[in-house]
Amino acid sequence: MSASVKHKQDNAALLFLAALSLALLTVLTVWKLKQFKYRLINETGAAMFYGMLLGLTARWLWFEAHAENVESVCTCHGLNSTPRVLTVNTTTHEHCYRRVGKISQRCSLISAPHAETFDPEVLFNLFLPPIIFHGAYTLNQRRFIENLGSVLTYAFLGTIISCMCIGACMYGFTRLMVLLGQAADGEFFLTDCLLFGAIMSATDPVSVLGLLSDLRVDLDLHTLLFGESVLNDAVAIVLTHAITTYDQTGAVFDPAAFLRSAGLFLGVLVGSILIGFIFTVITALLTKFTRLHENPLLETSVFFLLSWSSFLSAQAGGLSGIVAVLFCGLSQARYTVLNLSSEGRTRTKQLFEVFNFLGEIFIFGYMGYVLLTFPHHVFKAVFISGAFLSIFISRACNIYPLSFLLNLGRTNKIPCAFQHFMTLAGLRGAVAFSVAFSLAARDDSTEARRAILTTTLLLVAFTIWVLGSASDPVLRRLDIRVGVDADENPQDLSLEVATGRPDTTRGLWHRLDYKYLKPLLTHCGPPLTDSLPPCCGVVARLFSSPHVQEEQLFETEPEECTFDLEKTENQFKSAGGDCGSENQEDLVEGDLVEGDLGLGTVPAHIREA
């Protein structure tokens, strides 16, 4: 093996090693902090901090190695234009060096971090799906369905309000910059401001989940915040797409384009949900009709690969992978889990847990790293301070009016304390960074887009460190329950009480879920031959479980049954299946472990506010 090949291998190894050290340091730091009951910083904040340290080191070494070489590089391949992907540069540099006969071992070693491996696409495709999936898989489904209306309102209407608000504020600030002489007149367009609004309007599921699982807040609040943060991704993606399209056409307001955007938005949403659900159906049927459960390793692999594929299929099809994997996680937890062997259940949960934990660390570490190593940062003081102000204003304009409207219809009102906390807890993170980075790292990116990336990174760091740290004291101050476990009282969970919706909706959902989906996808529920009309007899027999159970328990109160752990378990064990019970047990356990994920070692009753 020649020295240069060996050297390239060493570089790749060095990169991975740096990432692993970062993860290791984060794990140990956070664990140590938690041991001393210091609960203000969670793993995302710590990972970002270590990422910055790593970036600082790389920068220092890079500058030292390149102090005199940098000129020749620039003239060689035109470094002045921002490369679309950082991947390009190093390799061309190496060519470059080889041609001018200046191969510096040190150089290529240090230039590597900018290039080959740390591609954000790879990072996001690798780590985002397990994070979102794990969040959905361990989410309290009951609460989610109860709060679905409110979640959708915040996610869709709220995000659009936020985007407009931030866009308007930022446009004001860019005008101010022009007045102060800090920017040229044509540097920031209204579309740039709206683009920034679209990027910053969506709260980040990864950081919000990190915060919530750490604090174990009230379950309704958890559901509202997490649900919003996951679903507004779709809105933000469509808004960004619509704005960049406007930008290219140059039109001011075009009703047809607006309608197209609205249609596109609906298409993205429905398409993503469908893809997520299709993958659940595949997994469920595969685990129902094959004997995969005899081999937990294969079962876990299939479950894992198919769940991941839902994200990737949606992304590849131009839809929202995050929404797809969210619905995949929700439906896998409702149906497929019932077909898995008990070892398979534990394995899938633990596997996603580890991926989720390490993924969070890698993604936030990478953001910290980019903050200090991206070569084309544009710091605009007025723009940045305007952005800080506008995210608070936009968040307030989103939460308070919508909560007021929602409370008109809700029996179980959203208290003021929740509203204050939701305003505060609008953390930004990986998704915003990913979009801003894609726009800023392109060849034809403008000064404005690079300023947007810089500001986005600073805002992410600020919301995670400052707002994240402030959450715990604020929660105490607002008298919101923390340290909540999922073993809540089933009595206060009646759907009608919580949402004020009449029983018909429930009946519809119940019929679909209990009469058709459960028998189709699992071994539970009434036989399909009973539910389906006689004309569908062949289909019904084809998809009927070989050992379907018709239990009185499920007939009367399908949602309640899941709490009667021992009773149902004993009943079904004898019949060859253990439906429902283990599922909920899994979810409950999942919530608990998710709490532990945040490294909280304090027992729940001590932390009760």
Next chain:
Amino acid sequence: MSASVKHKQDNAALLFLAALSLALLTVLTVWKLKQFKYRLINETGAAMFYGMLLGLTARWLWFEAHAENVESVCTCHGLNSTPRVLTVNTTTHEHCYRRVGKISQRCSLISAPHAETFDPEVLFNLFLPPIIFHGAYTLNQRRFIENLGSVLTYAFLGTIISCMCIGACMYGFTRLMVLLGQAADGEFFLTDCLLFGAIMSATDPVSVLGLLSDLRVDLDLHTLLFGESVLNDAVAIVLTHAITTYDQTGAVFDPAAFLRSAGLFLGVLVGSILIGFIFTVITALLTKFTRLHENPLLETSVFFLLSWSSFLSAQAGGLSGIVAVLFCGLSQARYTVLNLSSEGRTRTKQLFEVFNFLGEIFIFGYMGYVLLTFPHHVFKAVFISGAFLSIFISRACNIYPLSFLLNLGRTNKIPCAFQHFMTLAGLRGAVAFSVAFSLAARDDSTEARRAILTTTLLLVAFTIWVLGSASDPVLRRLDIRVGVDADENPQDLSLEVATGRPDTTRGLWHRLDYKYLKPLLTHCGPPLTDSLPPCCGVVARLFSSPHVQEEQLFETEPEECTFDLEKTENQFKSAGGDCGSENQEDLVEGDLVEGDLGLGTVPAHIREA
């Protein structure tokens, strides 16, 4: 988000999706085949097959899209010279396209597989360490120590013999090619032939493990084959390095350079082992003296990250990552495992199991993919047939004479049947491919090196499909035990009987292991204050376990105790630790599950030959 950014993201997602589908198909195929008791193809073979299908599809789409564009690309950035890394091309192509105004969506979508994500370095750094670690972690340590001498002989002496043999044979064949007019006189040098010998001399741990765990052969045979395949990597790497260095200097035979190579070899070996062991010491001390075991997730993460780091540190330092992670795995299984919580043990084992399984699939799938998509294959019929012949000759020249010599010293002889099977089971795979690919994909690679890559890929495919499939019938024919579980009879395991070595060696190893390492790294064994001389009192107290146990059981027969599962477990549970017992249980269970890994669903007693 602009269309091009969105598009790039879609590509990355598409790539991942293709990889996941490949994995999924492999899992399902192999599982189905196993169900029908068709045991000739294991996951590596199936993965390679699907990889080739994927490559074929990509190639077809690529050709279709590029049929008329390919000329302009070539002239644009000089595609005729082999790029060192495939990463370079696409992005420059995109530049290229943009400049000539021919951005073809289809094109850039299809060109992606060649580029951005599928970097073999990343693949190997990601998946090789868990595979080797899992192999070592679940290896029967007793057998390994018993057979260490033989393993080392095969790995070191055997690999050198193989390399020389293949080199000599291939030199003959290249001469024949010149005579037949199939190659120019200066096309293949002796060093090229020796380089090919070095690449092909090392058997591949991944494919060998896949085969062995599938068949569950006799444990001695398993240890000999797996031990050899892991350790000869270091020899192959040093040989390759030495030969490419010779190649550059042009010397025929230089005794000084030879000595340097020998020194380098020893340095690489000792350095790698040390690195592996250092990471075990760090992990063991961390898990011994902190209360990480209260949080199994953190415990698993730390264990996982540190074990992985051993591979990467060795690679980054220019040593053999495979040897490092092998020794890390062996020592982690001996010491650190004793400090883990029981949930932590299960989790680490299952995590590595999943990584091992998926890693195998991805690596072999990738090889199949490259076989059909590498743009500069050089097929030389004589060279290829010569290579097929020479790997058999070299393997026979390695195994039979060395086994004869070893049998002179062994009480427990290596039977002829084992020797025949070892000759057959010299599968080549990921490591050979990785080295050959690095050499062939460089800018300055020669025709000879590209022919080496092509031949290597064909040989890998041949050994995996043909030799791998032949293994099962051959084993039956040779009357070798298959379907062996690890719960063997402890009586026949006496070290003296097996190796014929006197008790003194055992005494030395026992003293070091039992008196110093165990008490230092775990909570087991006699207190360090007793083992160490009085002058080391401070050190002894510092590293002494807070709750060390001095058990009669360990005193008398430390190696035997591990089999008295329930007895020791009950004794230690009360004292706060459960040393030794769970470890062996873990190993036994590990072996069993590893057997399942190969998807064998046939009970052991049925398959007994």
